[in-house]
Structures are given as C-alpha cells and as structure tokens.
Amino acid sequence: MMVRESLRLSWRAITGHKLRSALTIVGIVIGIAAVITFVTLGASLQAGIIGDISPDDQRSLYGWAADPDVEGGPGAGAQPIFSDSDLAAVADLEEVDAAYGYAPVGTRSIASGDQRLPQGDGVIATGPSYVRESTLADGRQFETGAREAVLNPAAAGQFEENVSVGDELTITLLGGGQTDVEVVGITDSSEGLSPFEGFENSPRVYVPTDPFYAEQVGTEGQDTGDGGLRFAAIVIEAPSADDGAVDDARSAAEAYFESDDSDAGEFLGEDLAVSLETSTELLQQLQDVLEIFQSFIVGIAAISLVVASIGIANIMLVSVTERTREIGIMKAVGAQKRDVLGLFLLEAVVLGLIGAVLGTVLGLVVGYLGAQYIDLPVVYPLEYVVLAVAVGIVVGIGSGLYPAWRAARTDPIEALRYE
Amino acid sequence: MPGTQSAVSLTDVSKTYYRGEPVYALDGVSLEIPRGSYTAIMGPSGTGKSTLMNLVGCLDTPTSGRVSIDGRDAGGLSDRERTRLRGSEIGFVFQTFNLMPRLTALENVRLPQLFQDVPRGERTDRARTLLERVGLADRTEHFPNELSGGQRQRVALARALVNDPAIVLADEPSGNLDTETEAEVLDLFSEFHEAGTTLVVVTHERHVAERADRIVHLLDGAIERIERLDASDSTDGDRDRSSGAAP
Numbered sequence: 332m333m334v335r336e337s338l339r340l341s342w343r344a345i346t347g348h349k350l351r352s353a354l355t356i357v358g359i360v361i362g363i364a365a366v367i368t369f370v371t372l373g374a375s376l377q378a379g380i381i382g383d384i385s386p387d388d389q390r391s392l393y394g395w396a397a398d399p400d401v402e403g404g405p406g407a408g409a410q411p412i413f414s415d416s417d418l419a420a421v422a423d424l425e426e427v428d429a430a431y432g433y434a435p436v437g438t439r440s441i442a443s444g445d446q447r448l449p450q451g452d453g454v455i456a457t458g459p460s461y462v463r464e465s466t467l468a469d470g471r472q473f474e475t476g477a478r479e480a481v482l483n484p485a486a487a488g489q490f491e492e493n494v495s496v497g498d499e500l501t502i503t504l505l506g507g508g509q510t511d512v513e514v515v516g517i518t519d520s521s522e523g524l525s526p527f528e529g530f531e532n533s534p535r536v537y538v539p540t541d542p543f544y545a546e547q548v549g550t551e552g553q554d555t556g557d558g559g560l561r562f563a564a565i566v567i568e569a570p571s572a573d574d575g576a577v578d579d580a581r582s583a584a585e586a587y588f589e590s591d592d593s594d595a596g597e598f599l600g601e602d603l604a605v606s607l608e609t610s611t612e613l614l615q616q617l618q619d620v621l622e623i624f625q626s627f628i629v630g631i632a633a634i635s636l637v638v639a640s641i642g643i644a645n646i647m648l649v650s651v652t653e654r655t656r657e658i659g660i661m662k663a664v665g666a667q668k669r670d671v672l673g674l675f676l677l678e679a680v681v682l683g684l685i686g687a688v689l690g691t692v693l694g695l696v697v698g699y700l701g702a703q704y705i706d707l708p709v710v711y712p713l714e715y716v717v718l719a720v721a722v723g724i725v726v727g728i729g730s731g732l733y734p735a736w737r738a739a740r741t742d743p744i745e746a747l748r749y750e
Numbered sequence: 751m752p753g754t755q756s757a758v759s760l761t762d763v764s765k766t767y768y769r770g771e772p773v774y775a776l777d778g779v780s781l782e783i784p785r786g787s788y789t790a791i792m793g794p795s796g797t798g799k800s801t802l803m804n805l806v807g808c809l810d811t812p813t814s815g816r817v818s819i820d821g822r823d824a825g826g827l828s829d830r831e832r833t834r835l836r837g838s839e840i841g842f843v844f845q846t847f848n849l850m851p852r853l854t855a856l857e858n859v860r861l862p863q864l865f866q867d868v869p870r871g872e873r874t875d876r877a878r879t880l881l882e883r884v885g886l887a888d889r890t891e892h893f894p895n896e897l898s899g900g901q902r903q904r905v906a907l908a909r910a911l912v913n914d915p916a917i918v919l920a921d922e923p924s925g926n927l928d929t930e931t932e933a934e935v936l937d938l939f940s941e942f943h944e945a946g947t948t949l950v951v952v953t954h955e956r957h958v959a960e961r962a963d964r965i966v967h968l969l970d971g972a973i974e975r976i977e978r979l980d981a982s983d984s985t986d987g988d989r990d991r992s993s994g995a996a997p
Contacts, residue, residue, distance in 0.1 A: 336864050343852040660848045663809065664862035664909065665837015667830060744809050747848065 337670075341678040344650070352682060355646045358639030359686025359726060360693060363719045365632035367694020370712045372701050373625040379707040380614055388463070389572040390428070392581055393526055394565045394607040396595065405526040405613045410603060411561040414594035417587075421567060426583040428570045431458025432562030433527055434544045437505030441536065443490045443498065453486065454502065454536045455528070456544035461566060462518060462537050470496035470516030475539045480512040485521035486534035487514075502536075504547060512538060526613040527564055561594075567607065581607045636722065639686070640730040647679050647734035651741075658738050659746025672739035679731020680724055687723020691716050755821050757916045757948040758783040758806050763815030765801050765971075775801040777971040778815070783917065788940075788949045790959035793968030799952050800921075802968065806950065807919050808836035820916040837865050841910025845922035847902040849894040849909075855881060855901075856890040859908045866913055880908035884938060900931035907938060917948040924958055936961050 345352045393405055394413075401408030413432065421430040436454040440447050455461075459472045462481045473479035480500060487494040494500065498514045518524070521532040528535065545560055569580035588595050588605050599605060651658070658671055695711060702709040758781075765776040776798045783789055783806075793799050804810035805817050808824050811832075817824045819839050824832055841862075842848075849858045859877040868876075881890055884904040894902055903923060910918045920939070924932035940961055943949050951962060959965045965977040 333864065333867070333870070340853075347852045656848070657850055660850060661861070661865070662833065663807070663836070663842050663848075665833060665865040665913070667833050667865065670865055744804055747844070 337674055337677050338681070340674055341681050344654070344674075344678050345681060348650075351646060355639075355642050355682055356686040356689065358642045359636065359683060359723060360690040362632055362636035362639050363687050363690025363723065364694040364697065365635060366629050367691050367712075367715060367719055368697040368701065369625060369628040369632070370715045371695060371698025371709070372707075373621055374710040374712045375698070375702040375707040376621060377618055378710040380617065388525065388610050390569045390577055390580075391525065392567040392569065392577065392584070392607045392609055393433075393613065394567060394584070394605060395563060396599065396603050396605045398602055399604045404529075404616075405608070406564050409563040410598070411563040412595040412598045412603070413562040413565050415560045417594050418562070418565060420592065421565075421584050421587055424580075424583045424587065426569065426576070426579040427567055428580075429458060429460050429566075429568040430584070431461065431566055432540050432544065432560075433457045433461070433525075433564040433566055434540065434547075434562055436502075436538065436543050436547055439503045439505060439507075441486075442501040442503070443494050444492065446490050446492075447501075448489060450534070450536075453534050454538060454543075456538050456540040456547075458566065459539065460568060462516065462524065466518050466520065466524065467516050468519035470514070473515050473537065473539050476541050477539065478510060478512045478542070479515045479539065481516035481518060481537040482514055483518045483521045483535045483537075485532055486536050487517050489534050500536075502538075506547070508546070510543070510546070525566070526610050577609060636726060640683075640726040643679055643682055643727065643730035644734060646682075647675065647731050648737070650678070651675060651734045651738040654738075655741060655746045655749040658741045659743045659749065662741070662743035663747060668739040671741070672735045675735035675738045676728060676731045679735065680727035683723040683725075683727025683730070684720065685723075687719050687726075690723075691719045694719075755785070756782045756818075757785045757787070757820060758950075759816075759818045760802075760805070761816040761818075763805060763812045763817060765798075765805065765810070766813045774971050776805070776812070779971075779973055780815075781966065781973065783948065783950060785916070785948055786943075786946050787964075788943045788962040789951070790962035790965045791950065791952045791968060792954070792956075792959050792965055793974070797968045798971040799968055801971075803919055803921055803950075803952055806917070807840050807842060808832050834866075837862055838913050839916040841913070841915040841918040843903070843906050843910050843918060843920035843923045845925040847894070847899070847906050847926070849902055849905055851894055854891050854893055855886060855897065855905045858894070858905055859912050862909060862913050868913075877908070877912055880911055881905070884908045898931070899927050900934055903927065903931075903935050904938060907935070907942070911942065911947065917950060918942075920949065920951045922953055923951060924953075924955070932958075 395406045395409035396412050397408035397410065418430045418432060421427055434456045435452055436456045438450055438454045441450045441454075442448070459475055462472050464472060467481070468484070470481070473481055482494060494514055496514055496517060500512050500514060501509055502512060503509050521534070523529050523531065523535070540562075567580055567584050569577045584607060585605065587593055588599065590596060595605070661671060695716075698711075699709050760779055760781040763776055763779045764774070767773045767775055779798075779802065791799055791802065801810070805812055808819060811817075811825050819835055822835060824835060827835060850861060853861065856874070856877055859880055860873045863873045863877070878890065881887060884907055886901060886904055886908070889897060889901060894905070897905065907918075923939070924935055927935060936958065939949060939951070949962070951958065953959050960979060962979065964979060967974040967977065
C-alpha cells in the first residue's frame with residue numbers, strides 16, 4: 332500500500348476527531364516544549380559565559396596554590412607562595428609567553444578631580460598583558476613599574492565627569508597612603524577579564540603589580556624573611572591558544588614549581604598543590620553544575636513524554652475499538668494485516684510527529700523569550716531539535732504499536748458484524 | 751470467454767464452530783457457481799447463509815471440504831494469500847453499505863485498489879468509470895453521510911466491482927432500502943449481470959431472489975433444493991448448465 336494513500340487515510344482519521352487528536356497532541360507538545368526550552372536556555376547560558384572568553388583568553392592559564400581538598404571557585408583557599416623570581420623564571424620558559432601575578436589591592440577610595448568615591452575592591456594589580464590589547468576601547472596597556480592604570484567603562488563612568496585616557500586619579504590605599512595614577516587605557520567591557528574576577532559587571536581599575544602590589548605588601552626595600560613579594564594568584568600565558576601549546580606551558584610551569592629552583596616549591600606538598608587551569612576548564616566546573624540541573628529538568632520533561640505516550644496509546648486503543656467496523660471493511664476489500672498495522676501505526680506516528688514539531692517550535696520560542704529576558708545570547712540547540720522529532724516518532728511508534736497490532740489481528744467477520 | 755471453469759466451486763464443505771459444543775453451521779455442501787451466473791441464496795435465519803458467504807468470500811476457511819475461487823483452492827492458502835485473493839477476486843456488497851465514513855465516494859471505490867497496489871492513475875480512471883456506470887458521476891466527492899441509502903449502495907457496488915472480481919457477493923443488498931430504491935439497485939445488479947458479472951445474493955425476500963437465475967434454498971446447514979428460474983432475460987444456455995450437487 333502506498334505511503335501517500337496511507338498518510339491520507341491516517342490524516343482523515345486524525346482530523347475526524349479534531350478535539351481528541353488535539354488534546355492527545357498537547358501532551359507531547361508540553362513534554363517536547365519543556366525539553367527544548369530548558370535545553371535552549373542551558374545552551375544560551377553556556378554561550379553567555381563562554382562568549383566572555385575571547386580567543387586570546389584561551390591561551391591563559393590561571394594558577395593558584397591551595398589545599399587540594401578545598402572546593403570552590405577559581406582561587407579558593409589560595410595561599411601566597413609564588414614569588415617574583417618564580418614568575419620571572421616561568422616567564423623565561425620556552426613554552427611560556429608571559430607570567431605575572433594577580434592580586435587585588437586594598438583601597439579606601441578613588442578620586443578624580445574633586446570627586447572622591449569610596450572603593451574597597453576592584454583595584455587589581457597584575458601584569459600588563461592581563462588587559463589584552465584586543466579588549467581596549469581606547470589607549471594602551473599600562474607599563475610595569477609605571478604609575479599607570481587601565482579602567483573599565485564601569486569605573487570610568489562612575490564619576491560625574493567621565494574619566495578618559497590622560498586623566499589623573501588619586502587612589503587612597505587601605506594603609507592610608509595616597510598615590511596618583513595616570514589613566515592610560517579604557518577597556519571595551521565592564522565584565523571581568525578572567526575567572527579570578529568573576530564575570531559580572533562592576534567598576535575595575537587595573538594597575539601594575541610593580542609598584543602597587545609591592546607597596547601594599549610593604550616589601551619595598553626590606554627583607555621580611557620569607558623571601559619577599561609573594562602572590563596567591565598568577566596568570567601564565569602560552570604563546571598560542573592551541574591546545575598543545577597551552578598544555579606544554581602548563582607542564583613546563585608545573586615542572587618548574589616542583590623543582591628546587593622554585594620559591595613556591597618549598598611550600599608545595601600534601602597540603603598545598605598548584606592548580607593551573609584555563610578559563611574553559613574553570614567554566615567546565617560551572618557547566619557541570621548547569622548540566623546536572625539541566626538533566627534534572629529534562630528528566631522531568633521525559634516523564635511528561637512518557638505520560639503523553641500513554642495518552643496516545645489510550646486514544647489509539649479507543650480509536651481501534653471505535654473503528655472496528657472500518658477495519659472489517661478494509662480487510663474485506665483486501666487489506667493485509669500489515670496494511671492495517673501500518674495505517675494505525677502511521678496515525679500514532681503522525682500524532683507524535685505533530686506534537687514534536689509543535690513542541691519544538693513552542694520550546695524554541697519560549698527558550699528565546701527566556702534567554703532575552705535574562706539577557707543571554709540565544710543559542711538554538713539544533714541537535715535537540717532533530718532529537719525531539721526523533722522522539723516524537725519513537726513515542727508514536729511505541730504507543731501505537733500495541734493498538735495497531737490489535738487492529739491488525741481483528742477478525743474481519745467479527746468486525747463486520749460489530750455495531 | 752472462459753466458461754469451462756466455475757467462478758466458485760464448493761465441494762463437500764462443512765463448517766463446525768465450537769461454542770462449548772460443536773455447532774454444524776454447514777454440513778457437506780457442494781455448489782458450483784458458474785461464471786456469469788446470478789445465484790440467490792435463501793433460507794431461514796441460522797441456517798448457514800452467513801457461513802456460506804464467509805467461506806465463498808474467503809473471510810473464513812472450511813472445517814472440511816474444498817472451496818475454490820477461480821480455480822484456486824482457498825483452503826490451502828495462507829492468511830496473506832487468502833486476503834490477496836479476496837481483494838482481487840471477491841467484491842462485497844453489504845446490507846449496511848459499509849462505506850468508509852471519512853472517505854469520499856471516489857475514495858471508497860478506490861479503496862480495494864490501494865491494497866492491490868494498482869497504480870494511481872489507473873485507480874482513479876476505473877473508479878470514476880464505475881461511479882459513472884452506477885449513475886453517480888456527480889457524487890464522486892461526496893462523503894457517505896451526504897448520500898442517500900440507494901446512492902450509498904451504488905457506491906458499494908462500484909467498490910465491489912473495482913478490482914474486476916470473479917464474483918460479487920451481496921448480503922441482503924436491499925435490506926435497508928425502500929421499495930423504489932430497492933428496485934433501482936436491483937436493476938443495476940441485473941445490468942451488471944447482463945454485462946457478465948457473476949453475482950451471489952443472499953436474501954430473505956422472495957422478490958429479490960427472483961431476479962436471479964436460480965435460488966439455492968438452505969436449511970439447517972445443507973442445501974434443501976435448488977430452484978431454477980426461467981429468467982426471461984437469460985438467453986445464454988451455458989449459464990443454466992450450473993450444476994448444484996445437493997446431498
């Protein structure tokens with residue numbers, strides 16, 4: 332029997348009971364739409380976070396030393412063990428492009444002209460290349476050893492008169508000392524530049540570790556007996572974002588920290604281990620949590636699909652009983668078992684498919700609106716669209732098989748007598 | 751013209767149902783239905799008419815004996831082959847019309863062709879021609895509930911004929927029709943009979959049966975007698991050579 336004619340017959344049967352068919356389909360629509368919505372939101376959320384990592388950031392390794400048992404985000408439980416000479420030595424490694432410390436500078440306020448704003452965090456002492464040139468909207472990177480700063484738009488815009496390149500800021504340190512800096516660059520985004528900062532928008536001022544961090548720690552010109560300036564967090568840049576290059580840089584740096592040459596090495600052991608991870612790897616942890624959440628929701632949606640398929644099975648069984656006479660007629664005029672089986676199966680599959688397609692469309696629309704609402708770039712998980720359609724077919728077959736089989740083995744003599 | 755072979759031949763056919771105790775619905779029936787003949791089957795209720803129809807119509811198989819359709823032994827066929835034989839060689843007309851409610855007249859007529867995998871173009875052509883012949887050329891796109899009883903039965907007749915079967919089985923074809931419509935439908939039967947269609951009509955009504963060449967009277971699962979009618983319109987002597995071997 333031809334597919335086209337079978338489809339026509341199935342379609343007639345479905346449209347013959349519009350309300351019933353519609354209600355059956357609604358069950359599948361809800362199940363599929365729920366899956367697609369949450370998968371779209373999940374994918375968009377991931378893209379929103381990963382989108383913050385520029386290609387340039389992918390060659391950076393973020394390092395800290397902490398008790399391996401400590402759980403938490405990047406830098407959790409970090410101890411200040413990396414010395415200036417460690418960083419210099421790592422930067423000299425063939426596999427490494429740059430290495431520098433990362434340290435928040437404790438401040439009390441920042442002033443521009445006559446306006447003084449209290450600011451306790453957001454001043455970050457680090458290496459010049461931490462602020463990548465590609466993220467600069469204006470000006471240049473600061474230079475090591477100079478009293479220069481790069482601001483993000485949130486920091487520059489918080490004063491009555493927008494701060495721009497060339498302006499002077501006065502930073503009051505936690506200890507009370509004041510220092511003037513020249514603004515040499517403004518970044519293009521107020522989001523954090525690395526996982527150390529987090530990714531939320533907030534005012535940030537980037538300054539060189541030398542002199543700012545050194546001044547804060549107070550090692551300038553004196554020996555404190557613990558080997559001088561120490562960083563809790565460091566950034567190591569590989570020459571390229573290529574996986575191999577990043578891994579080489581990581582191995583080389585790890586080998587150095589484990590060697591006797593390293594100042595940090597003497598503290599490392601059971602209680603303290605170095606973590607060197609890329610943004611992507613750090614985000615992976617966040618993604619893992621997201622994925623667990625997502626599978627949970629998808630699981631619930633899957634249950635609703637099972638319920639929906641029971642609905643189809645139920646309606647198909649009713650339909651088979653109701654159309655016993657029609658089955659008898661078809662068999663009398665020469666329909667084979669497989670013809671009848673095919674017709675009823677096709678009907679169930681069409682129901683499942685319509686539900687899947689409508690559910691997918693609804694899911695994408697709701698996912699889009701949701702992503703817009705929480706301000707994420709919308710990413711459509713296309714593989715899930717294909718999957719949803721496949722699920723629709725499978726649900727149709729799964730729920731239609733038994734009713735169709737019942738229809739196929741109907742005895743035509745009994746069926747023709749059926750009232 | 752093949753005239754040597756019967757359209758349907760029953761040889762010592764018995765059918766026994768087991769409903770707690772055996773029920774002998776048919777008991778050693780032998781009957782030849784020649785090609786082009788018009789046979790009526792009469793008998794009281796519960797006398798085996800339906801069982802006979804089901805056997806001739808390849809809907810059922812005999813407990814013993816032999817049923818051959820167009821020379822082929824239906825008893826020896828698999829369910830699938832029997833269904834195929836039924837589809838191509840048997841046309842059914844029912845008392846309650848039994849049209850597919852959600853198919854148009856034309857689609858109903860085409861239905862048996864679908865299961866025989868007749869190409870689409872041919873399907874429509876033959877179905878249309880038949881609908882024209884039963885006088886429904888202007889009703890092809892109507893659904894059964896938009897047709898009168900007589901029109902429905904004519905669609906059913908067209909459907910029965912669409913695969914050019916060896917035999918058309920009609921079970922009380924005018925049972926649900928008023929007298930006038932009944933006459934119209936029976937006239938149509940006669941018309942197709944004259945054109946060479948082999949007809950078997952099961953009926954309670956004497957005047958319906960009298961349209962046939964002969965009447966087979968069934969009683970308690972056996973042929974009581976075969977009554978020959980000198981049909982004025984039947985001039986073909988061959989047709990009257992039908993031999994009904996009664997017990």
